[in-house]
Amino acid sequence: MLTISWLRGLVRRRPLQLAAAGLTVAMAVGFLSALGGFVGLNRSHLTDRAAGSVAVDWQVQLVTGADHAAVERTVSHLPGIRGRADVQFAAVSSLSSVTTGGRRTTGRAYVVGLSASYATQFAGTFRPLLGTQSGPVLLQQTAANLAAGPGDPIQVHTSHGVATVKVSGVVDMPQEDSFFQKVGAPPGVGPPAPPDNVVIMPTADFVRTFRTTPTIQQIHVRFDRGSLPANPATAADLLTFRRNHFESSVAGSALVGDNLGAALSAAREDALYGEMLFLLLGIPIFAVAIAVTILVVGMRKESRAREVGLLRLRGASRRIIVATAGAEAALVVAVGVTLAWPVTLGATSWAFNRTVMSWLWFVVAAVTVASVVLVAHLLPTARRSRAAADRPGGPRGASALGVGLPLPLRLGLDVALLVAAGGVFWLVARGGYQVVVVPEGVPVTSVNWAALAAPALAWPGLALLAWRAVDLALRRPRSTPRADGRELVSAVVRRRRRHVARAATALAVAVGVAGSTAVFTATYREQSRLDVALTVGADVAVALPGSTPDPARVTALAARAPHVQAASVQEHRFTYVGTDLQDLYGIDPQTIRPATALQDSFVPGSTIAAALNALRATPSGVLLSAETLHDYQLHPGDDIRLRLQTGTALTYRPVTFRVLGEVTEWPTAPKDSFVVANASYLRQVTGRAGDPTALLASSAPESTAAYLRRHVGAAARVEDVVHARASIATASGLAAVDLGGLSRLELGFGVVLAVAALGLALLVGVLERRRALVILAALGASARQRRRFVGAEARVVLAGGLLGGGVIGAAMAAMLVKVMTGIFDPPPDRAIVPWLYLALLAVLVSATAGSVVALVGRWAGQGHIRELRDL
Amino acid sequence: MTSPLLTATNLSAGYRATTVVREVSLTLRAGDQVALLGRSGSGKTTLLLAMAGLVPPSAGVVDRHSLSPRDVAVVFQSPSLIAELTSLENVVLPLRLSSRLPASEAYDRARRALDSLGVDAVDALPGQMSGGQQQRVAVARVLATDAQVIFADEPTGSLDATHARAVLSALRTHCTAQRGALVLATHDAGLAAALPTTWRLDEGRLHQVVPC
Structure with a gap:
């Protein structure tokens, strides 16, 4: 009975705090169940895609x-x-x-x-x-x-x-x-x-x-x-x-x-990679969502402490006090889970363009979050109810101050975790980072869990390091008196460094999660675009069969098409390497680089510029695939005799070439074996041209392709990356469209959580300092002066959070790209940084801090003087 | 007779829907030193805060004449110190907020105020001090200012007799020096007797004014 009337009172008197707690529960549950939806959707998509390829x-x-x-x-x-x-x-x-x-x-x-x-x-x-x-x-x-x-x-x-x-x-x-x-x-x-x-x-x-x-x-x-x-x-x-x-x-x-x-x-390998993405990208965001939930639940910490004290004074037993806390937690969870259903549907609809509800994941998420909320309510309540009768006002003074480092930092856990992460990363990376192990010829796929240990250790290590860094920055000596009493503002921030460091760490982790996810998905998107461009040949490719009349006219027309930034002609023919028939690409080393997507990773141990220079300097030079170099025991500098169709009779004749090096990928080339050589030399030694393909770099591939389809005639096959992306499965199997949904989901939640983490951390800070703000107002501090007290803390949290988030994001993105190398094809030269998203994230987070400070400065401390006795 | 520092006319004030102080009219002049007596819940704190301008009246008017907000100071019932600031910093805080004095002079004055009340733990945080010490720091924070009118809400509640006398003496000395007024709410009849004027508040009404 008491519990029901207690709940009724809460709903009447604390509707906003209950709603905020319910909303964060909904966000956490909604995110995890939407993520679970991605896992299911990805599996089914991979099955469809694999079946569709047969x-x-x-x-x-x-x-x-x-x-x-x-x-x-x-x-x-x-x-x-x-x-x-x-x-x-x-x-x-x-x-x-x-x-x-x-x-x-x-x-x-x-x-x-x-x-x-x-x-x-x-x-x-x-x-x-x-x-x-x-x-x-x-x-x-x-x-x-x-x-x-x-x-x-x-x-x-x-x-x-x-x-x-x-x-x-x-x-x-x-x-x-x-x-x-x-x-x-x-x-x-x-x-x-x-x-x-x-x-x-x-x-x-x-x-x-x-x-x-x-x-x-x-x-x-x-x-x-x-x-x-x-x-x-x-x-x-x-x-x-x-x-x-x-x-x-x-x-x-x-x-x-x-x-x-x-x-x-x-496709099982790709499905496992999808689950790795869920683990590596999803779990950190879920952890931040849980942290934000705890922050929101913690917003009622002080008032709950007072309530516990009052209940004890009025003779309530510990069992009743704990029951009221449990009932409050249950109410929060009920509101949150109810809201989580539309949140999940909305999030999946936005991210995947269809509503997905995985009930299993929904229940798992709801139970996990409910447990966290229950513990966050019950644990402090049970603890306080023991001693509350003695101090109904809860801890005050120095006991409420946080100046010391938490135990894990005093024990140097951050350094230990980072050293361990670095060691594991080095050991696993030494043998080529292969997180999903697919033994050849064995129908078994497994996960190298040791490979995941590095990011799993690095996350908490970097978070703790951010905490230590902020704490160290605030351990500066007492400042000398400055205008308008700013030294007192600094003193307050310095003595609240535990709270400030905790808030900055929460923001740093949230920003780090959003940042690393953004970098990873941008890199994946770019490599996926590159993969499609490699299949097509360039942004736009115009392939001409050998029977095309006047191919030079067509390639010249293609080079002059709208939006074309660079053009090069690559000729295709076949050659026998021993008894093996391979594709042979004749290129112009002077013009090909700006016309198509070439990366240094295509020529292991060298650079594209060096490889093309070598071809230019050696007309008879060839680049061979690793398989050919290995199978025929060839090394750079060796001569190799290739059989080529020559003359108008197209009879095969041997021609001697000089091996220049290895090539792993080439535009339009197959995955296994192929040869790259100088087109001019091939024409010279065979007396004929190969089938030409005009490779075009275009700022608007669709427009360029449409123009060419209208002008080059039916014989030519015109392809562009935009159309091709919809139909070509990337070699990794996880097409950009799959990851697009996941990244939308994670980047969206990343921003929301970063903003929520900072906003709530600052609000919790203000609630903790409500008494101090009331005293300041009573002592005649203007709104601007009160704002300065809140603003100084917000500035440190913001600076520490953004800086720490930048470091965490960069480190984790580099690690993620390395750990997930298997889903990149071709592997990236470097990570792609989505500056626009990161700038937007920084602006939104800063705007949140500014808004909280402005609102609090105006509102806090006014009209609450009468409550001073209660605070 | 000196000109009034503060005048309340038909002042009513309360908490949410409850009116605690009812139609109080009074005048404070330079040199007034008043003890405000009343039972718990009689409205003493509300009356003090309303006169100090920290609680808006629900009816009536408080005219502070030429007093600026910084000329009025309050010693709260609970020590009301900022937990993150030391004794010295808490005392210097209003001076630094007002920026009327150079920093060095403000800190000197704060030290003197603490010294006058026998507080030597200038670098201690409130949580490291006893309730009595905290109360004396809160009083020192008022003494360090140039406030002309001081409203003190049971400032000696957690002090022993010696320190209570010292606090009262310091407050009275400050008012005299500033040519101001002091209103001190208390349950302690003995303390009230030490002041020249006593007001009694009963059920929110100021029933009895005893001229010294």
Whole structure:
């Protein structure tokens, strides 16, 4: 009964303080549950993305002599099947064609037989380039090797004779590797290189051609992706179980090439990185949110102390006193959790453009925050209720002053934590910072928790160090008398240094969290943009097939397009390195650098400027991938003979080049092996130009691309980074769009929490000093003079918080970028600092401090003289 | 008769909806030294604060004539020291806020005021002092100023008889020197008897004025 009337009184007399406490609870719960929503959303997004990258889910290969009908029946009973098609492969000794330059004959080739509906059922398997797909089609490289196109006849050399087919089109196969995989290869064996020469023909033509030749029979399967679990790891496991069940059902008649399972398995790494982001970026913000909640709960510390004292004087038992505190905490939590629901929906709607409610996370967040609020209410109340009857006014005088360092600092915990963090960081970074461990060939992904120890130790270490720094700065000797009694203002701040340092630390951590998150996400966004630019080639790329008439005119037109800041032409061709066919990029080292995104990290151990200078100085120089350097035991300065198509007959001839160094990334280049050389030298030694791509740096890529699409004709393929970003998955899997939502959420909460931490810390400081402000007013201090007393403290808190926050933010951002190196592709040269956001944060925080000081100076100490006896 | 320093006419004042002081009229002149007697809750503190201008009257007028706010000082019932300032700093605070004196002179005067009341712990913080010491520091803070009118609300409540006499004597000396007035609220009839005038406040009404 007493508890209910107590609560009624609180609601009537302290509505603002209760509402503020409820709101901070709502913010903390809302943030954590929105963050939990991100984890769920990210997993489901990664599953969708992984599944979307696969055209053929399963390739069921029949063993020789298997009963096709029986296997097909089993396939048709697979759960969630959306489509299936028969596919046949035949290996042939060669293909040939007759051109104006003479007869061209390839090496070993594959012929694939497909039904007419295959391209529709398994969309994404082929990308049409020329002609139609109504008849036999050639892969792009095969067409180049045979110098054949739509309408040309080619010969297929089988073991039983030669069949002539008429080419109807040319296609590209984006998933050539998995399509031609060796189904049933033991785990750990890498995929074989896809064949260079492939003809795809309708089933009827295939059967006619290979009636008497042994062929490989496959049934390609596509599942309903909507029925897959949201978590990529769970989805991959489900497919493994399904495959095991299928293989046991067909009793050895067929093997399964599980492309979908492999893609989902690869996405598990990205899902773990998503969870790392949650840990590394989310937990510190949640910790700040909890600290702000404790600050708000602490705003009633003094009045609660008085209330406890009065209750004890009136004979209330400790049990009743604790019950009233518990009831108040319950009321705050109830208000907060009720408000947290719309906060979560609003935050996720704003951050992810859709409302996400993860009830599990909501409950976890609510229970965590409720526990904190309960402890923050009950602990001091229980402690005070023991001795309150003796001193109803609570601690006053020196006992209320905080001049000493807290115990962790006296023990040097800050230094110990930072030394430990530095040691762990050095040890882990020494072996390459790999927080998510994905052993090759093993379907297991794990987290290197030791790698997370460095940031986990550095956060509290830096926070404590900020506290120590502010405390040290305030330990200056007593100041001599100054105008208007400012020495007394300094004395007050100096003797309140524990409170001031605590507030400055809270602000420093909040600013540090917001700052490090901002730097990390800006760096990720930039690298993600760079990743897309690398795939496209530049801000805008105009790719011209070899058949384009007058390519020089088109590239010149591209260079003059609106908003173009720099242009360079890169020529593409193929070359044999040993028996390995690789992409060869001919560049102009003088012009390429400003036209496209090149980073020093692309050339390990060197700089882009040095590498381009070396190419300029050595016309026959080449940059090779690490894989090529390693596999062929090559070193800078060695000579290498590459086989290139030369002359109009396009016959392959060896040409000697000089190895200049290693290159890991290049615009439009594949991830594995490629070669970079001087375009002018390549033209000179081959007597022909490669397929040119104009790489354009543009201040408005969309406008430039639109202009070029209108002017360069249908033959050229114009791409720009803005359009491409929506469709290209970054290599890390965590696309910018995913992190965009997370960063919006965290940066938004970061600002709110920094402002709240400072505002509340100052308000708590004022509440603690309400008595002093009343005395000042009674002694005749003007509003300006009272403001000076509050303002001096606010200035120290603001300066310490911003400075400390800057240091914490910089250190943690550098550590975060290093720890999360795995999600950057390519790795960044340096962290990107979002100055605008940081400036806005500093302005908002300073404005908050100014507003609190102005309001308090005007309000505090007035009209409360009568309360002096109670304060 | 000297001209009035402060005049209250039909003064009423209170706390929220409760009127504590009812229609009090009085005049303070230079040289007045008054003991204000009354039971607990009779409105002594409210009357003092209303006359000092620290509580707005709910009715009536307080005319302070030519007195500026800094010419009126209050010794509060509780010591009312700033916890973060030493004895000396607490005493010098009003002088430094007013900026009327050079800093060195202000600090000298504060030391003298503390000395006059026997407080030698000039560098002690309030929390390090006894209640009696704190009360004497609070009185010294008033003595160090040039206040003409002093309202002292039970300034000797936590003092022993010797220190109580010393405080009363110091306050009276200050008023005489400043040609001002002193109103001292107290429960102590003996202390009241030491002052030339006694006012009695009962149920918020000033019933009895006894000229010295």
